[in-house]
Amino acid sequence: MPRKQIVLFTVDRQVARYLTESFAKIIGHLVKIHSISMDAAHTIPPCQPDIVFVSGEFLVPKARALFPGIRIISPHRVIVGKNLEKVLLLPKGHNVLVVNSPRKNSEETIEALHDLGLDHLNYIPFFQGCCLDFDNIQTALSPGMMHLCPPEIEHRIDIGPRNVSMSSFLRILEALELDKKYLDEYARKYHRTLMAASRKLSVSHIKTERLRKHEAVIINEYDDGLIYADKNHCISLVNKEAARLLKAPREQIVNKKLHTIMKDFEKLSVILEEDDHSPKSAAIYDIHGEKTVVTRIHVTGDKVNSYIYTLRGIDSIQKLENEVRTKLAQKGYVTKYSFSNIWTRNKKMKKVIEMARGFAATEKNILIMAQTGMGKELFAHAIHQASPVRNGPFVAVNFAGIPDNLVESELFGYDEGAFTGAKKGGKKGLFEQARGGTLFLDEIGDAPLHVQSTLLRVLQEKEVLRVGGTSIIPVEVRIIAATNKNISQAIKEKKFREDLFYRLNTFPIDIPPLQEHKEDILYILTRYLKTRYGISKRISNSAEQCLLSHDWPGNVRELINVAEYVFHASQGARQILPDHLPKAVLVSDSIFSQESDIDLSSCFSRISDKLMHNGLPADMIAQLLRIIKAREGKVCGRNSLQKELSRYQWILSEGKMKKTLKLLKEEEIILVGRTKQGTCITAKGKKYLKYIAHPNCS
Missing domain, CATH: 1.10.10.10 (Winged helix-like DNA-binding domain superfamily/Winged helix DNA-binding domain)
Known part of the structure; x- marks a missing residue:
């Protein structure tokens, strides 16, 4: 007995492939299946089919013209459930493009989605030749026709080709005079697909409900007040903190207009709208006598624009800032100085400052070279303050003040049990503590050689290994190093690694000693007395001569000490005399001057x-x-x-x-x-x- 023949006439090759595979699994051993799709130049099969199966009603006239006198079956097709859980998770009112072709198929897909209860979205039909504005559409879904999706839409959900309904498959079996037992087999496959989809939807629903509960907890435990309102300022959500600030129960706030619960809201709204081109704007507003920072976040993408308002009292902001600053200050992790704290009238020094300011804008390593007492740490603080990591910690370490056997554990940290007396739980090293900020390596010229090699590896790889540890810890840190040593000479004497020097010396800063800018001596002394003690005194010619003829081996640090001495020694005097200066400043280059x-x-x-x-x-x-x-x-x-x-x-x-x-x-x-x-x-x-x-x- 010759095999029955069926022609599948579809709009698209992908649909033809899907239906051919579906039918072949059930009746492929009994029926020869041919396919024709409108999007490909397929020739009409050289056969007389028993039936022609079209994928949509709109193809019936075309099928009759191609196969006159042959029975045409136009099926009812249904969505089987692929990726429907993703559709369920889309927010209510979300604009979704439904991609299919022609228009009738797109509209049928929307109807099928509504039948499944997925009616919380705003579906927009899209088909070949359709012209739409995609500005407010971020998501597209399609029953296996995603290749037709416009490129502007990035978020895509393919729900898979629609299946032939059981009643339509029964009509095929009857037309081909096949045993109805194959309907049972088709039904089992059909039900398995539906059950899998149902399980996914159920899990997705549970997750959604759990997520909503978690969101409710997060919203109510949030430190700031939160208000969600539509474009007409109608409130749909408010948390506990917002209700406290507004001094009203939440049930009395929801569904009210903002201007009914916030006095002078119109004025606040005008201020916020002045910056409406930005997705986020803020203003200070008085709520029942409490100064409050109100921030408005514009939520876009939905069909209707909406806003989230956050409310935080200025007192709580200041309290939080003080707490953070106190904690950082206790650890010494805040900068104390900026470039304005470096006083000079000298052109050479001003050029050094401008160079340092330029280097600060980068994240490269900096090496400060200067004699002792020239304010290397002051420069380091100022550079950090002007750098991209200014909001991160500033951690300083002085190699001259740490015994050799403790340097590694201080810099890189240690794990519990690394050595006798190691702290329980281990300890973070200074590199870890400075993560996201600046690490100032003062007196780097005094670093032991064995530490220099480890330090070089850390700077190259941007990761540390604690003493006694096995885990690599990434550290993104800006390095500023300083020294009063002649590093070039130390390299020649094999006391400093040349490769470490070049790693640190990306941006060198050479601070001239005070002796090279003596015009700053009187300026710094008088400014210090004015800034620290609020006094202005004239310096006598003889005292001025003593100050300018002194060598200042201790540089600015020595000068500040002299200023302190002068303040206490000259109390009650109208001008600063030689008698008010320390003996070390009075002594001239010879053993004794005639006057002293x-x-x-x-x-x-x-x-x-x-x-x-x-x-x-x-x-x-x-x-x-x-x-x-x-x-x-x-x-x-x-x-x-x-x-x-x-x-x-x-x-x-x-x-x-x-x-x-x-x-x-x-x-x-x-x-x-x-x-x-x-x-x-x-x-x-x-x-x-x-x-x-x-x-x-x-």
């Missing part, structure tokens, strides 16, 4: 008597000062001084050495630096050395 011979001789004699009274003979002090002077520019700590002094038969205990250095520091004979900076002799100290070495010269 007697004063200095008396001063040095007093110092010698004081040292002798403490069991420190002049010969021993002279030898100690010679050692310190000879080691100028090198690290000079207590232990090395003890060892060096013992070579000249002067044996001092650690306590005695500590006391000796303290007495000399008090008399401004020496400067005692931090851990690795050691001790150096002052200009006054050099003159005192000459005095005790040649006592008869006085």
Whole structure:
């Protein structure tokens, strides 16, 4: 018995392929299936089919013309459920383009969606040759015809080709005189598809309800007041905080117009609409005597425009800001200075400041080179304040103040159990703490070599490995480094890695010493007195000469100390005289000036008597000062001084050495630096050395 033949006449090749596969799975062994689609140049099959099956009613006239005298079956087609859960999740009133062709098929698809209960959306039919404005349409769905979707629509949901209904499939079986048992098989396949779709819709519905409950909790626990209103200012949602600020129960606010519950709302609305081109605008508004920041967010995309208003009292904003600043300040993670805090009248210094300001706008590494006391950290603060990461933390570390064995754990952190005494739970390193901000590496020239290699890897890879840890931690940090050392010389002496220097030296800043811009000496001193103490005093010519002839080895830091001395010494005086300056500033380049011979001789004699009274003979002090002077520019700590002094038969205990250095520091004979900076002799100290070495010269 010859096989029955059926022609599937469809609008599109994809629909033809889908229907052919569906029929072949059930009756393909009994019927030969041919297909013709209107979008492809298919020739009419060289056969006399038993029936012609069209995919839509609109194709019937065309089918009759092609196959005169053959029975034509136009089916009822249904949506089977692919991706319907995505349709369900679309917001109510959302504009959705329904893509199909021709128009009749698009309209039938919309009708089928309504039949499934998916009637919460605003469906817009789209078909070949259709002209529409897509400005307010972000989503398209289609029953397998998504290739017709306009490119402007990015969010697409393909719900799959529509299936042939069971009644239509029965008509096919009857026309082909096939056993109706195949209807049962088709029904099982049909029901399996529907059940799968139903399960997805059910899960999606549960998730949607759960999401709505979570949203309700989030909205009510939100710190700001929230009001949702349509374009006519009718309120549909309000949270607890907004009800508190408005001093009214929520049920009395919902469905009311904003102007009925907010006095002078029209004025507020005008202010907000002045910036209406922006999706977000804000204004300060008085709600029952409480100053409140009202922010309006324009919600677009729906058929009807709507607005979200957020309300926050200024008092709570200030309180929160103070809390954040307090916490950051407690950790020392806030900047204290900006470029306005760097005082100068010198052209060279102004050029350095402008260069630093330009570097600040980037996120590249910066290396500040300057003598001690020139405000390297002040520059670092100012650069951070003017940088893109100004809102992030500013974390500073001084290598000269950290023992070598603690540097790695301080910089990179450590995991629990990394070493004896490690904190439970481990500790974040300074790189982690500075994440999203700036890490200031002060006195980088004092960094141990083994730390330099690790530091280089961290700067290259932007990730750290804690001491004793196994997990890599990404760190995005802006680096500013500073040093008073000659790095080039340190590289030659193999004390500093050359590759680390080039990694840090992307933008070098060289701050000239105070001696090179002496016009700033009087300016900084007088401005400091005015800013700190609110006083303005004239500086006498003789005092001015003393200040300008001084070498200022301690640079600006020394100058600020002198300003503090001057303030307290000149109280009650109308002008600043030499008598109001520290002795170290009064001493000239020679041992004694003619005007101060007697004063200095008396001063040095007093110092010698004081040292002798403490069991420190002049010969021993002279030898100690010679050692310190000879080691100028090198690290000079207590232990090395003890060892060096013992070579000249002067044996001092650690306590005695500590006391000796303290007495000399008090008399401004020496400067005692931090851990690795050691001790150096002052200009006054050099003159005192000459005095005790040649006592008869006085």
